[in-house]
Amino acid sequence: MKTVPRLVALTAVSALVVTLAACSSNQSAETGEKLVVYSGRSESLVKSLFDQFTAQTGIQVEARFGDSAELAAQIAEEGSATPAQVFFSQDAGALGALNKSDLLAPLPDSVSSLVPANYRTPNWVGTSARVRTLVYDPAKFPKPPKTVFDLTAPKYSGQVALAPKNASFQSFVTAMRLTEGDTKTREWLKGLVANQAQVFDNNLKIVQAVDAGTAGIGLVNHYYWFIHAKEKGGASNIKVAQEFMEPGDPGTLVNLAGAGLTRANGANATAIRFVEFLLSPPSQQYFAERTFEYPVVSGIAGPEGAPALSSLKSPPVKLDDLSDLPATQEMLRQVGLI
Amino acid sequence: MRRKPPAPLLLIGAVVAVVVCLPLIYLLIRAFGSGWSPVIDTLARPRTWQAFGLTALLAATVAATTVVIGVPIAWLLTRARLRARRTWTVLVVLPLAVPSFVAAFAWLSFVPGFSGFGAAWLVLAASTLPYVILPTAAALRGLDPAHEEVARTLGIPPVRAFLRATLPQVAAAVGGGALLVALYVLSDFGAVSILRVDTLSRVVYDSYRASFDRTSAATLALLLAVLAMLVVAAEQRARGRSQRWRLATSAPRQPPPVETGRGPALASHLLLVLVVGIGLAVPVIATWGQMRTGTSARLDVGELSSAVLTTAWYGLIGMVAAVVLAIPVGLLAARYPIPSVRLIERLSFVGHALPGVVVGLGVVFIGIRLFPGLYQTVAILGFAYAVLFVPKAIAAIRGSLATVPPVLEDVARTCGLSAWAAFRSVTVRLVAPGVGAGAVMVLLTVMKELPATLMLRPTGEHTLATRLWTLTEISAYAAAAPYALALVVVGAIPAVILAVPLARGQTSGDSIGPTARAELEESSP
Numbered sequence: 001m002k003t004v005p006r007l008v009a010l011t012a013v014s015a016l017v018v019t020l021a022a023c024s025s026n027q028s029a030e031t032g033e034k035l036v037v038y039s040g041r042s043e044s045l046v047k048s049l050f051d052q053f054t055a056q057t058g059i060q061v062e063a064r065f066g067d068s069a070e071l072a073a074q075i076a077e078e079g080s081a082t083p084a085q086v087f088f089s090q091d092a093g094a095l096g097a098l099n100k101s102d103l104l105a106p107l108p109d110s111v112s113s114l115v116p117a118n119y120r121t122p123n124w125v126g127t128s129a130r131v132r133t134l135v136y137d138p139a140k141f142p143k144p145p146k147t148v149f150d151l152t153a154p155k156y157s158g159q160v161a162l163a164p165k166n167a168s169f170q171s172f173v174t175a176m177r178l179t180e181g182d183t184k185t186r187e188w189l190k191g192l193v194a195n196q197a198q199v200f201d202n203n204l205k206i207v208q209a210v211d212a213g214t215a216g217i218g219l220v221n222h223y224y225w226f227i228h229a230k231e232k233g234g235a236s237n238i239k240v241a242q243e244f245m246e247p248g249d250p251g252t253l254v255n256l257a258g259a260g261l262t263r264a265n266g267a268n269a270t271a272i273r274f275v276e277f278l279l280s281p282p283s284q285q286y287f288a289e290r291t292f293e294y295p296v297v298s299g300i301a302g303p304e305g306a307p308a309l310s311s312l313k314s315p316p317v318k319l320d321d322l323s324d325l326p327a328t329q330e331m332l333r334q335v336g337l338i
Numbered sequence: 339m340r341r342k343p344p345a346p347l348l349l350i351g352a353v354v355a356v357v358v359c360l361p362l363i364y365l366l367i368r369a370f371g372s373g374w375s376p377v378i379d380t381l382a383r384p385r386t387w388q389a390f391g392l393t394a395l396l397a398a399t400v401a402a403t404t405v406v407i408g409v410p411i412a413w414l415l416t417r418a419r420l421r422a423r424r425t426w427t428v429l430v431v432l433p434l435a436v437p438s439f440v441a442a443f444a445w446l447s448f449v450p451g452f453s454g455f456g457a458a459w460l461v462l463a464a465s466t467l468p469y470v471i472l473p474t475a476a477a478l479r480g481l482d483p484a485h486e487e488v489a490r491t492l493g494i495p496p497v498r499a500f501l502r503a504t505l506p507q508v509a510a511a512v513g514g515g516a517l518l519v520a521l522y523v524l525s526d527f528g529a530v531s532i533l534r535v536d537t538l539s540r541v542v543y544d545s546y547r548a549s550f551d552r553t554s555a556a557t558l559a560l561l562l563a564v565l566a567m568l569v570v571a572a573e574q575r576a577r578g579r580s581q582r583w584r585l586a587t588s589a590p591r592q593p594p595p596v597e598t599g600r601g602p603a604l605a606s607h608l609l610l611v612l613v614v615g616i617g618l619a620v621p622v623i624a625t626w627g628q629m630r631t632g633t634s635a636r637l638d639v640g641e642l643s644s645a646v647l648t649t650a651w652y653g654l655i656g657m658v659a660a661v662v663l664a665i666p667v668g669l670l671a672a673r674y675p676i677p678s679v680r681l682i683e684r685l686s687f688v689g690h691a692l693p694g695v696v697v698g699l700g701v702v703f704i705g706i707r708l709f710p711g712l713y714q715t716v717a718i719l720g721f722a723y724a725v726l727f728v729p730k731a732i733a734a735i736r737g738s739l740a741t742v743p744p745v746l747e748d749v750a751r752t753c754g755l756s757a758w759a760a761f762r763s764v765t766v767r768l769v770a771p772g773v774g775a776g777a778v779m780v781l782l783t784v785m786k787e788l789p790a791t792l793m794l795r796p797t798g799e800h801t802l803a804t805r806l807w808t809l810t811e812i813s814a815y816a817a818a819a820p821y822a823l824a825l826v827v828v829g830a831i832p833a834v835i836l837a838v839p840l841a842r843g844q845t846s847g848d849s850i851g852p853t854a855r856a857e858l859e860e861s862s863p
Contacts, residue, residue: 036797042812064714065808066792069547070695074793076552077703081710097550165548201531214450231814329549333385338544 034060035270038075038084040068040094041257045291053277059270068094069167075262076101085266086274088127088259092319093167095124095260104260105267107275114279119296121319124260127278128293131312132172132253134243135210135225136217144217144243148176148251151217152191159216160197161206164337167325168203168221168255174328176250179315182331189335199337204228211240219251222306226292235305247313254314255322257293341744343674350666355682358663358689358725361700362563368556368703380557385541390561393537396458396530397523397569401516403463407613408470409512413500414606415471415840416478419595424841426610427475431837433617434468434779435829437786437803439528440822441465441617443810444624446532458535464617465529466522468833470515472775473737475840477511478504480741483593496596510577510740514733517573517687521729524566524691527789538562539693546695559696566691570684592843622826629819637820641805645821646828649785649801653832655716656723656784660731661777663724668735668773673744686732689725694789697726702793719794726790727780734776738769775836782832786825802828 039046043065050061064071068090075082075098087104089095098104104123112120119126136144140159145151151160163169177185198215200206206218207228225242229235245251259275261267277283284295292303302309332338343351369377380386414420415427433441442461446452481504489499505512527539538558545555598606667686670679689697701722706713742765750760788803795804802825809818 043808044812044814062797064797067547067811069550070698070789070793072550073546073552073699074702077699078706081706081713083714093548094550165544167548170548199534201534209450212450227812231816325549326551338548 032058032060033270034062035085035274036083036265037061037063037086037088037274038071039063039065039088040071040090041065041088046088049278049283049286052282053274056277057273059273061274069097072098075103078264080264082262082264084262084264085268085271086259086261088257088278089124090257091167091171092126092256092258092322093171093325095258096121096319096322098260098262099123103263105263107261108272111272111276111279114276115296116298118314118319119256124258125275125279126256126258126296126319127275128257128284128287128291129254129296129309130168130221130223130257130293131244131309131314132168132251132255133220133222133225134217134245134251135207135220135240136243137210137213137215137239138241139239140216144241146243146246147249148219148245149188149249151197151219152188152195154195156195156217158196158198160192160195161200161209161215161218162192162197162337163200163202163206163220164332166202169219170325170328170332171255171322172219172250172253173332174322174325175253175315175317177328177331178317178321179250186331186335189331189337193335193337197337207240211238213239221255223292223303226303226306244307244312247311248315250315252312252314253317254294254309254312256296256319341674343670343676343679347666347670348674348678351670351679351682354663354667354728355685358728359685360704361692361697361725362560362685362688364700364703365556365560365563365696368552369560372553376553377557380554381561385536386558386561389536389538389541389558390565392455392535393524393539393562394565396455396462396535396537397520397565399459400462400466400523401520403459404467404470404519405512405516407463407609408467408515409474409505409508410606411467411609411613412471412474412478414610416475417593417596418606419597420606426614427841428834428837429614429618430471430610431468431833431840432830433465433614433621434782434836435826435833436465436618436621437528437822437825437829438462438465438526439532439788440625440806440825441621442529442532444621444628444822447628448620448624453534455535457533458530458537460616461529461533462523462526464613466519467613467617468836469518469522470512472836472840473511473515473733474508476772476775477508477741479592479840479843481507487593511737513573513576514737517569518690518730518733520569521566521687521691524562524569525693527693527695538565542693542696552699555696559692562691562693562696563688566688567684569691570687574680574683622823625819625822625826628815629823630816637817641800642820642824645800645802645805646824648799649803649825649828652716652719652723652791652795652801653781653785655720656727656787657777657781659720659724660728660780660784661773664728664731664735664776667728668732668739671732671736672739683732683736687729690727690729692726694726694787695793697722698790698793701725701790705794714794715796719791719796722790722794723780723784723787726787727783730779730783731773731776734779735769735773738772738776739765741772742768771839775839778832778835782829782836785829785832 050063053059054061071087072094075084075087087095087098106123107125112125115125119129134144173185200209203220203224204227206215206220207224209215210218211228222242225240229238232238259278261271279297281300284297284300287293288295288301288303294302294309329338411430415423420426438461445461485503485507486499489503490496525539527543530537530540538561542555542558545551545558667682671683701718705718709718712718746764747760750764751757755763786803788807791801791804802821806818806821806825809821
């Protein structure tokens with residue numbers, strides 16, 4: 001009859017587990033001020049920045065890290081009960097989506113005016129910028145193209161690498177549609193498919209593939225090259241090189257990471273202070289040095305070795321228009337890229 | 339003989355089914371919340387049905403492969419004279435410890451350009467093979483060899499005797515394993531995304547990630563749920579009313595190991611080497627290699643060990659939650675296969691086929707409304723794990739109960755025991771090892787879970803999988819590699835626990851059977 005005590009023990013343990021589970025997590029209440037941030041930007045990249053905020057202000061940051069789009073979906077499902085006060089997003093799209101669902105609160109002018117008008121909207125601000133670039137294998141292509149429209153040329157057949165499901169690629173195609181028109185964009189995309197472009201899941205895999213020689217040229221965001229170089233111990237250890245497109249080319253689109261306050265929970269001084277902190281000179285410098293991004297606040301130098309942001313001319317499109325992706329996705333679907 | 343289930347048990351089972359189906363209710367709300375037209379739009383896209391077809395095809399081919407490869411391996415491990423049999427038993431089960439996204443990523447770094455349907459098939463089949471091997475080998479061990487022996491004395495050649503006399507008796511175990519494999523393939527996102535195969539779960543993720551379209555994602559997830567129901571129904575139908583019990587009149591015995599010729603022996607070893615190589619050696623070696631390539635490899639031992647502890651803790655919570663919920667459903671499914679029970683069983687399996695992000699968001703939606711105080715605590719996280727993995731526990735409970743003839747309880751009752759006393763002193767003892775194995779399987783799976791953990795974990799807590807994700811997200815692969823290896827090593831512990839009874843040649847029948855009989859004798863007045 002040994003089984004019965006065992007069964008009782010199991011039941012007792014499970015009850016204990018549930019009770020403990022319920023208690024242990026409720027005891028974390030601290031006396032000090034705290035701020036709940038949902039961060040789509042990676043813990044490894046921004047955790048120490050959050051720690052600096054706490055050191056400066058005494059406000060504890062309770063950060064929940066995840067994928068930007070999934071966190072946006074989570075905030076939307078949580079609705080008015082969301083614990084999140086600030087949403088710190090990896091890309092403009094997730095912020096735009098929340099804003100469209102009326103889930104973001106307006107930012108005070110004192111904060112948004114820190115950022116140039118082209119890098120903000122009423123309900124969220126850009127906190128750092130990234131630029132679309134080409135990465136290429138100099139052994140294969142000593143003279144890389146200066147416009148993305150050259151990529152359909154026969155000499156790049158089978159060599160071009162894309163991440164068409166990536167939000168930054170789709171923003172770039174959206175910008176092309178807005179500035180060059182749907183017909184030209186569709187022809188270009190069809191040309192890429194006909195040219196046997198290789199499809200990748202994300203930007204970094206493109207940089208890796210070009211470095212490994214399995215692709216010759218790739219469309220990415222500028223900082224992926226820096227990240228890859230750093231991972232491999234410096235630019236001298238890698239084959240892959242980076243090229244910025246000519247000013248105004250859709251291939252030089254500037255995109256943003258940014259932050260907004262949740263309508264349910266974020267319209268308060270603590271949350272506003274956090275967004276302000278992200279735009280302070282030390283934080284802006286942090287982005288340039290640690291994540292190889294461009295600061296959005298003027299007067300702060302960009303990442304070392306990259307051309308100045310002001311020298312790169314983004315195609316003339318509005319940020320709000322960029323978050324409108326369905327038409328672009330439909331086009332990508334029609335040409336068979338996604 | 340078909341009995342009617344006791345009403346309270348049926349009621350509890352129904353409650354469990356509803357509880358684990360809560361995410362399904364969320365999906366219905368989300369999909370149809372703004373009318374029929376978005377649903378119809380999503381269903382009208384050719385891409386939806388391409389993904390549906392591809393998903394069904396991948397699930398079917400992977401499940402078929404695991405059966406075709408897994409059954410012979412189970413036979414080799416239990417019936418053949420095999421050198422280093424114990425070592426092989428442990429080795430073929432160990433791929434369970436390798437998360438499919440780790441395996442896929444490792445394969446991709448090992449073979450540049452490794453992608454597409456074939457790649458996904460290979461990686462998924464290799465990592466799910468143990469789901470078929472384990473129950474099949476256990477069933478083969480517990481089997482009465484008499485049927486096959488009789489067939490042989492009738493002059494039927496060995497292979498045919500196995501196919502006709504033995505295989506039907508272990509078919510339920512094989513089918514149960516194949517079911518878990520198919521559901522796993524339906525839900526998998528990690529491997530298919532890395533290997534670029536557009537299955538439904540990948541399209542669901544794209545709806546969230548690229549279009550921020552929760553309505554379309556919910557519609558697609560419902561489609562996945564329908565597919566899952568079809569798979570479960572097919573397995574239920576195949577299982578049919580099969581009730582194969584060994585009414586032991588003598589001590590259970592093992593047939594003598596089959597001697598194979600040199601050719602077959604060589605082929606067997608080749609098969610084993612291949613399976614272990616694809617599922618275990620390549621992923622581990624390639625991950626090890628990753629660690630040495632980059633400069634990001636700095637390891638914080640404190641972070642690593644706290645992630646190990648959190649992983650184990652969450653694993654235990656998920657295990658207890660899933661097993662507790664699975665007991666009534668497993669009991670009903672094994673003993674009272676009436677239509678309402680079949681429905682309860684089917685509904686309970688759905689969560690296992692849904693991608694983690696869908697279940698995660700469903701639990702977010704429901705958790706924050708019903709239990710705001712428990713939101714983002716381990717209590718709600720444990721619930722999410724139960725929804726995701728309760729089928730593994732149900733399958734184990736149902737499978738082990740199916741080997742215990744209810745008539746044993748009847749005998750115990752004629753000896754004067756109450757119904758409850760008969761149940762616990764006979765049945766509970768006999769099924770304990772099988773249920774334990776199911777629990778360990780849940781533990782192992784919870785430890786690898788990522789999307790729901792990311793959403794629902796208490797703020798600031800990290801498991802090995804979340805750490806791994808954080809590091810790969812910023813492409814610090816060298817720094818991520820130790821976490822991937824730690825995940826494999828930690829997962830290896832439950833995997834070995836699962837393999838050891840087989841390696842030792844024990845089964846529930848061997849170890850418990852005689853004791854249970856002794857127990858009966860003791861209890862008789």
